[in-house]
Amino acid sequence: MRATLQEELDRLEEALQEEAELVLRSLRGAIAVLTEQDLELADEIIAFDDEVDRAYLALEQDVEELLARQTPVARDLRLVLASLHVNLHLERAADLCVTMCKLAKLVASSPADPAVVASFREMGERAETMLRVAMQALAGRDVAGAESLVEMDELIDRANRRLVGRILDLGSDPDRREWGLRMLVISRCLERIGDHAVDIGEQTAYLVTGELREFTDASHPGSEDE
Amino acid sequence: MRGLGDTRSRRGSELAFAALLLSSLAVGMAALVALLADVIHDGAGWVTWRLLTQAPSADPAVAGARPAILATIYLGLLLLAMVVPVGVASAVYLEEYARKERWYNRLLEIAIQNLAGVPSIVYGILGLAFIVRGAGLGRVLLAGAIILALLTLPTVIIASREAIRAVSDSIRQGAYALGATRWQVVSRQVLPAALPGIATGTILALSRGLGETAPLLMIGALTFIAFDPTLLGPFTALPVQIYNWIRQPQAEFRRLAAAAILLLLALVLSLNAAAIWIRDRAQRRW
Amino acid sequence: MVAIVDPARLLERRPSAQVERPSCVFELRDVSVLYSGKAALKGISLDIQARLITAIIGPSGCGKSTFIRCLNRMNDLIPGAKVRGTILYHGQDLYAAEVDPVEVRRRIGMVFQKPNPFPKSIFDNVAFGPRVLGLREDLGARVERALRQAALWEEVKDRLDASALTLSGGQQQRLCIARCLAVEPEVILMDEPASALDPIATAAIEDLMHELKREYTIVIVTHNMQQAARVADMTAFFSVDVGPEGERAGILVEYDRTEKIFTQPADPRTEGYVTGRFG
Numbered sequence: 001m002r003a004t005l006q007e008e009l010d011r012l013e014e015a016l017q018e019e020a021e022l023v024l025r026s027l028r029g030a031i032a033v034l035t036e037q038d039l040e041l042a043d044e045i046i047a048f049d050d051e052v053d054r055a056y057l058a059l060e061q062d063v064e065e066l067l068a069r070q071t072p073v074a075r076d077l078r079l080v081l082a083s084l085h086v087n088l089h090l091e092r093a094a095d096l097c098v099t100m101c102k103l104a105k106l107v108a109s110s111p112a113d114p115a116v117v118a119s120f121r122e123m124g125e126r127a128e129t130m131l132r133v134a135m136q137a138l139a140g141r142d143v144a145g146a147e148s149l150v151e152m153d154e155l156i157d158r159a160n161r162r163l164v165g166r167i168l169d170l171g172s173d174p175d176r177r178e179w180g181l182r183m184l185v186i187s188r189c190l191e192r193i194g195d196h197a198v199d200i201g202e203q204t205a206y207l208v209t210g211e212l213r214e215f216t217d218a219s220h221p222g223s224e225d226e
Numbered sequence: 227m228r229g230l231g232d233t234r235s236r237r238g239s240e241l242a243f244a245a246l247l248l249s250s251l252a253v254g255m256a257a258l259v260a261l262l263a264d265v266i267h268d269g270a271g272w273v274t275w276r277l278l279t280q281a282p283s284a285d286p287a288v289a290g291a292r293p294a295i296l297a298t299i300y301l302g303l304l305l306l307a308m309v310v311p312v313g314v315a316s317a318v319y320l321e322e323y324a325r326k327e328r329w330y331n332r333l334l335e336i337a338i339q340n341l342a343g344v345p346s347i348v349y350g351i352l353g354l355a356f357i358v359r360g361a362g363l364g365r366v367l368l369a370g371a372i373i374l375a376l377l378t379l380p381t382v383i384i385a386s387r388e389a390i391r392a393v394s395d396s397i398r399q400g401a402y403a404l405g406a407t408r409w410q411v412v413s414r415q416v417l418p419a420a421l422p423g424i425a426t427g428t429i430l431a432l433s434r435g436l437g438e439t440a441p442l443l444m445i446g447a448l449t450f451i452a453f454d455p456t457l458l459g460p461f462t463a464l465p466v467q468i469y470n471w472i473r474q475p476q477a478e479f480r481r482l483a484a485a486a487i488l489l490l491l492a493l494v495l496s497l498n499a500a501a502i503w504i505r506d507r508a509q510r511r512w
Numbered sequence: 513m514v515a516i517v518d519p520a521r522l523l524e525r526r527p528s529a530q531v532e533r534p535s536c537v538f539e540l541r542d543v544s545v546l547y548s549g550k551a552a553l554k555g556i557s558l559d560i561q562a563r564l565i566t567a568i569i570g571p572s573g574c575g576k577s578t579f580i581r582c583l584n585r586m587n588d589l590i591p592g593a594k595v596r597g598t599i600l601y602h603g604q605d606l607y608a609a610e611v612d613p614v615e616v617r618r619r620i621g622m623v624f625q626k627p628n629p630f631p632k633s634i635f636d637n638v639a640f641g642p643r644v645l646g647l648r649e650d651l652g653a654r655v656e657r658a659l660r661q662a663a664l665w666e667e668v669k670d671r672l673d674a675s676a677l678t679l680s681g682g683q684q685q686r687l688c689i690a691r692c693l694a695v696e697p698e699v700i701l702m703d704e705p706a707s708a709l710d711p712i713a714t715a716a717i718e719d720l721m722h723e724l725k726r727e728y729t730i731v732i733v734t735h736n737m738q739q740a741a742r743v744a745d746m747t748a749f750f751s752v753d754v755g756p757e758g759e760r761a762g763i764l765v766e767y768d769r770t771e772k773i774f775t776q777p778a779d780p781r782t783e784g785y786v787t788g789r790f791g
Contacts, residue, residue, distance in 0.1 A: 001715045004722055004742065068774035069741040325591060396628035400688070402589060403622040404641040404695060405614045414644065419631055 005070045012062060012083050013139070019055040019087070020135045023094045024128060026052065027193065030097040031124035033104045034186065035117050042101040052094040059087045078210060082203040086138065089196040089203075093131065096189040096196075103182050103189075110179045116163065123159045123190040126152060130197035138204045146201030150215045156194040163187045265491075269484025277485055281452040282467065286478035291486050294467035297367060297447075297455040298436055298493070301463060304371035305378065305435055310428055312375075313382030314417075317424075320383075321390045322412050342380035349377045350444030358445050365446035367461040373441050378431040385427020389420040422508030429501040433494045439465040464490050535562045536602075537699060537729050538583060543597035544761075545578050545587060551761040552578045556597070558748060558767050565721060565730045567744030567770070569737055571790060574750040575762025576733040580701050583731065584620040585613045618645055621692035625704040627684035629676035629691075634668050637676045637687055641695040654694055662690035663720050682713025686720065693724075700724065702732040706739065718743050737786055740770065747773045749782045 029045040032038055063084050066072070072080055130152050137145035164187075167180040198215055206212045280290025316338075324331040353373035363369045393416050401411040417424075447466045455461040462470075464486060471483035538560040545553040553575040560566050560583075568576045578587070585606065587593045599606045606616060618641075630637050638655045642648065655672075659665040664686040668679070676687055685705060692700060702721075706714040721730055721743050734740050740747050748767040752760050766773065766782045777783045784790045 001712070001719060003719050064775055065771040069770060071738055071741070327591070394628070396624065396626060397630055399586070399589075399624065400628040400630065400691075401640070401644075403584065403586060403617055403624075404644065404691065405618040406640075406644045407614060410644045414640070415630060 002070075005072065005076065008062075008066050008070060009072075009076060009079060012059070012066065012080070015055065015059050015062065016083055016086055016090075017135060017139065019052065019059065019090050020131065022048075022052050022055060023090045023097075024131060026094050026097040027124065027128050027131065030100045030104075031121065031128070033101050034120045034124065037104070037108060037112060039105055039108055042105050045101045046098050049094055049098045052091060056087055056091040059083070063087075075207070078207050082138075082207045085203050086200050089199050093193045093196045096193050100186050100189045103186050107179055107182050110175070113183075115166070116183055119159050119163055120186065120190065123156050123187065123194075126155050127190050127193040127197065130156075130194055131200075134197040134200035134204070137201060138207075141204065141208050143205050143208050146204040147215060149198045149201040153194045153198050156191050160187050160191045265484050265487050268481055269486075269488050272481045272485035273488055274485075277482070277489070282450065282470075283452070286474075286476055286482055289471075289479075289482055291464065291467050291482075291489070293451045293453065293455055294462050294464045294486070295489070297451075297461045298464040298490075300367060300455065300457075300461075301371050301374060302432060302436055304368070305374050305432060306428070308371065308375040309378055309382050309431070313379055313428070314386050314424060316379075316383045317386030317390055318412055318417070321387055322408065322416065338380050338383050342384060345440075346377055346438050347440040347444060349373055350441030352376075353441060354445050363458075365460060366458045367455050368457050369445055370442055370447060370461060370463070373445060374435045374438060377438065377441065378435040381431040381434070382428050385431065386420070386424045389423025389427065390416055392423060393419045422505050426501045426505045429497050429504075433497040433501075436463075436497075437465060437490065437494060439463075439469060442466055443469070464493075536560070537562045539598075539600040539603075540582075541598045541600075543582065543595065543599060545575070545582060546594045546596070547590065548592035550759065553582075554753065554761040554763050556762075556764050558764060560729065560731060561746065562729050563725060563727070564745040565725050565732060565743055566746045566748065567740035568731070568733045568748050568750060569735070569740045569785070570750035570762070570765075571752060571785065572735065573760065573762070574752050576735075576750055577703050578762065579750070580622075580703055580731060580733050583699070583701055584622055585616050586622065588613055614645075618695050619697050620699040620701060621695065621697040622701045622703065623685070623688050623692055623705050626708050627681060627688050629679070629684050629687050631675070631677060633673045634676050634679070634687065635672040638690050638694045641691055645695060647695070655690075658690040658694035661693050661724070662686045663716070663723070664690055680713070682709050682716055685709060685713070685717060689717075689720065689724075697728065699729045699731065702730065704733055704735060707735065714739070741774050744770045746770060749773065749777075749779075749785060751781055751785070 026045055026048060029041055029048070033042045033045065063080055066080060070076075130149055133145060133152070134149055136142070137149075164184065167184055170176050170180045202213070202215055205215070276288070276290050278290065278295060279292055280288060281292055282294075283289045320331065320335065324334075326332070350373065353369065353376070357363055357369045357372055358365055363372075397415050397419065398411055401415045406414070442463050443466060446460075447462045450470070451460060451462045468483050468486045468490065471479045471486065474480070536559045540559070541557050543553065543556040544551055556579065568579060570576055581587045582595055582599060583601075583606075587595055595607060601616075601620075605611070630640060632640070635655055638658050639651050642651060642654055647654070656665060656669075659668065664683060667683060668674075668687075676684065679687060685708075689700070689705075706717045709717065718739065721732070724730060725745075732740075732744065746767065747770045749765045750762050751765045753763040754760055766777060766779045768778070772778075773782060774786055777786060
């Protein structure tokens, strides 16, 4: 029954997973830019964002038409609404990769700090894993998997806090201070990508349970210190 | 709040009405039963093989109604052969082909409805003038059959029209939409579906026609025929035979008449039963 | 007033579509229908494309059923009905004097609102069309193929001699579709085919339409907008136009891809109707 609706929902999910692959490519590229200072790659990643944007817009339009034509309800409706949100989170994650590449270009002249680079590699790889896990949990309707993202996010948050400390210790040299600020922003970008992955997990939980709730309430009552 | 009503007074009037209906039914039934009882009392003993196989005679001991019975059967068959094609074809024309708003079709409809109510003796007079004398057929069985056919034709047409009209228009639309011509729609969908109704109406008309006496008397269904009837020969029929026997002075002839009445009743009732059976079968199929 | 839309764009979105240039099955130019002098439809111009589902929606009295009956000359059966304007079927004038309505109705079949199976057996129902058209060879195979295409074969294959009236409403409607398919039409017209059915039977009919669309051109009249949104590729919105003396006639307001009609209708009357704020 309702073969058309099912086909369209399947296509929607496929499109979402394909878009996630594009975003992961952007992220891997951005990490490589940060750790290897590859400026040509940075330009490629920035240009590549157009593809992500195209996928984003196409998905938005597909959702609009699906809602207008098929009037889904219950679980189908939640899937469509969740897809809208996930779409947005993916697109923002990709934008953050572009930001990181632009910043990397700006600080290309300054010497790299190996500790910072190592930190970025660690955070970046964790963010990449988190996005993968989030998309897998969505495909598998896996609420436990989605909830595990909160703990994974911890590593990124801790690394971000450590970097803040280090930057504050840099001293008063204006060049170093400018470099430090940019590093902070990059770190913040990676931390935001982690947050987007958690948000995608929340959408998975909403899809399955019908309840929209913030994961951080469940396991981390404490507030972030920035 | 007002109480939910005093049902006693209403129940009373309901009962009174039901009692009134039942007593009306009882009066009718009682009259019929009385007539039947009288006839059975008079004639039961006289329904013998002799009644069916012997020709009438002045001696009631050996009289039978064989020519009359045969003539009634022949009349029935001829009636069917004439009335069914003409009646059904007319009904099909009026319902499926005629454009209802045309004045001549409306005139036709009114004429048929009026003809159904014309007293049978009028048909007898007309038959005498146009068929016996005018067409030169003479006072023969065929003439009697033609007159009875004309008499029952309006009834058959009306019954067939009702049956055809009862066929749902959605069936016709469905058949047309598949590419059927008007004739195919009529012959393959409408008539088969209307058949039970047409059959019922025809049989009822037939049983009425077989009981008609006046027109047959008008055209001279001779009252004393001792030989088997032929198509173009003189004839008598069961109702006429009954009439003749009733007029005889001897009491035995009255008993013979009662017996013949029972025979005629049996014939008519079995025809009616057949009509009901056909209608029932058709409804079950649907 | 007519959007002659490029349906090629339509085919890009469908995953399993054959890539072929869609052709025009019907072309209507300024078509009007009058019943005993009173106009029921005025000035309708649109094109119906092959192997798409085209839906006709609109309020009651806007001439949707009248419109669809023009396409297979069923209006001929209504005394006092006159059709003006041009209706071309594959470029040929459908109402030309030499055109045989029987042949028209063979190529352009129709399914009605209330299922109307004949009071005959299931087999005889489906076989009726081929029989009256003289297609008698291989009748059994033809009936089976039609019943399979109508997704009814499995349910009735063991009781083809049973009366068609013993089937449920949804099954009867599928039987009527099979009856129509048995004569191998090119076009199937459906006049509110599911409005007498319950939601499950309706869903079955809609899935069936989705399947049939691969081989047949389908035009469906429906008063259920959501149904049009679900099944149709193109949607035409008809409405009632009130003349200077109060005479009412049906007109075409908007005709476009279904997505467009239900997300960004061009005409405010269309928007008023699909959002349910009409009147």
